[in-house]
Amino acid sequence: MTMLVLASLLFVGMPIGLILCWAALTFIVSSGNTILLDSFALQMFNALNNFGLLAIPLFVLIGELMNGSGITQRLIRLAAVFIGNIRGGLAYVNLLANMMVASILGSATAQIAMMTQVMVPEMEREGYRRDFSTAVTAFGGLLGPIIPPSIVFVVYAVLAQLAVRDMLVAGIIPGLILTSLFLGTIALLGRRYAYPPSKSPSWAERGRAVRGALPMLTIPAIIIGTITGGFGSPTEAAALGAFCAALLGLFVTRTLKLSDMGPILLRTGINSALVLFLVAAAGVFSWVLVFGQVPQTVAAWIQSVATSPVSFMLLVMLVLLLVGTIIDGIPALIMVVPILLPIATDVYGIDPVHFGVVVSVNLILGLLSPPVGIGLYVAANAANISPVSVIKVSLPFFCVTGLALVLLAIFPQLSLALL
Template sequence: MTAAGFVLLLLLGVPIGLVLCLAAVLFIVETGNPLLFDSYAMRLFGSLDNFGLLAIPLFILIGELMNGAGITTRLVRLASIFVGAFRGGLAHINLLANMMVASILGSATAQIAMMSQIMVPEMQRAGYDRAMATGITAYGGLLGPIIPPSIVFVVYAVLAQVAVRDMLIAGIVPGLLLGGLFMGTVAALGWRHGFPRGEVPAPGARGTALRQALPMLAIPLVIIGTILGGFGSPTEAAAIGALVALGLGLFHTRSLRLADLPAILLRTGVNTALVLFLVAAAGVFSWVLIYGQIPQMVAVSVQAVAGTPAGFMLLVLALLLVVGTVIDGIPGLIMVVPILLPIATGVYGIDPLHFGVVASITLILGLLSPPVGIGLYVAASVSGVSPLRVFTVALPFFAVACAALVLLAVFPWLSLALL
């Protein structure tokens, strides 16, 4: 009854947070143990009793402040200094700017929407196919939830009960790997399709771009430096980063006004509430799964198929690619982590950080995969292109992302190298 109710609620379009809460209620009714209702509210609110979750509203606030401060445009100009003169220069600028923005924003959907507005019109004016420009921008946005700070990684760390700091550090090498592979893909496509060469920036323009953009790099440097140097927790690093972003917006770019802050804080609060409700619902859902010994039953079935840790990780990769095409990244994590993580760590001895990196990136890739593909639809909507057309022309990036995931699944040291 629980499984049927869960699927029916999803098909009816009920928000995933409510689906998880209602599925837990159905499970309690099905087991005939009403005493579990006495602990329901405690489990719901107790899931939010975690200091690491404070990083989520602060990371969201940094992104809102960055948008208001006009930081993104300056980072795009900075990227043009390094890769603007190559064949496909604007495409390289797009990806490099996405990597810079990813180290501040931490949200794929927000990053895709923002960068599509900035980069797609510029690339089309330079002679790029609009669908290709949209696809490159969308896959560049995929780096948002991988390169620290990352809201997805924070949520996983809370679900898996691992250090948020370690989870964020584990995402650095995979993020750089994906960014490098995407730039290599742009170079190959540029040679094959004859992408236009970028313009060589004039010496004066380079100096101006450097002066305008270098202060903006203080935000990721403060966040990552505080975490890697052990000077503070990710939450404290995010708080300092928010103060730096606020100062830059008010006193350096002067694009931010104190009158803008109420609206920024309201948007931050609404977006934070959405994420934290999912985390609370996940706590109840995980609780009933463990009570019903669901992970143990799944483990028996999985062991019959995957005999080695690498085989298990590849099986997880295939499964989550399918799940990610219909469910967004954070809800997907909330659904699968309580079931698959105990099997990964208890049966196969897989490091929870390694498992988290592979599971998170695989589900994030679903943002750009039909039939749901929220990131794909956001990019297509902003750019005025068919989502299917965007997915088709950007298939080389999808293939490269899948290849990178296979490498990450088979070689744990790629995720654990900096720990």
């Protein structure tokens, strides 16, 4: 009954947070255990009673401050000076800039929207097709939720009761693998379609770009250095990063004014509240699932199909790819982790950090997968182009992302080596 209500509400387009709460209420009433209603609000509160969740509004604040401080443009110029006179050079610049921005922003949809507006017109002026430029930018946005900081990894860590630091560090190598595969794809496509070579900057231009972007690199250095060096928690690292971004915007780029802080904090609060309400709703939904022994029932079925950890991971990847094409990344994560994580750890002995990386990347890929593919629609809308044309051009990037997922599923060391 609960799953029928869940599917029906998803079909009519109700917000996922309300769906989770309504599905939990339906289960409680249909089971006759109305005494559970007394604990409903408490379970939602307990889901938010986690210090690690403070990192989410702080990471969102960093992104808002970065948008208002001109940091993105300086990072793009820095990426451009590392690319010489090579074919398809501006596409490489696009991807490298996405990687650097990902180390600050941590949100795929925000990154895709911002970078599409910046990079697609520039690439089009240099002779690139708009659909290709949009596809490169959209898949570059996948790096946002993988390379630290990552809101998706923070949410997973809270759901799985893991150290947020471990999840963020586990995303470094997968992020670099994806970047390398994307760079290789651009190289092959550049040869096939004869994309225009980039202009080789002079040494004076390189010096100016490096000097202009060097202060901006203190933000990812502070965030990643604080986390990996053990000097502070991800929440404390995010607070330091936000403080640094504000100082850079006010006193270095001087494009941020004190009068801008009110709207920035308001947008931060609204966007953070949306994510945190999902986490609260997930807490009560997970509680109901465990009470109804749903994980045990699903585990029995999966064990009859998957006979090894690898076959289990491949089966999960197929299921999550379908889920990710319909539901956005964080809501999908919140729905599937309470069911699949106990099976992965208790039945197949899979490390929860390794499982979290594979699940998160899998669902993030769903952002760029039809029919929903919200990331595709964000990029297409920002570039004023049909989503269908972007889907056709992005197929090679989709395939290499799938290859990266298979590698991550088969070789846990790729996720766990830095822990």
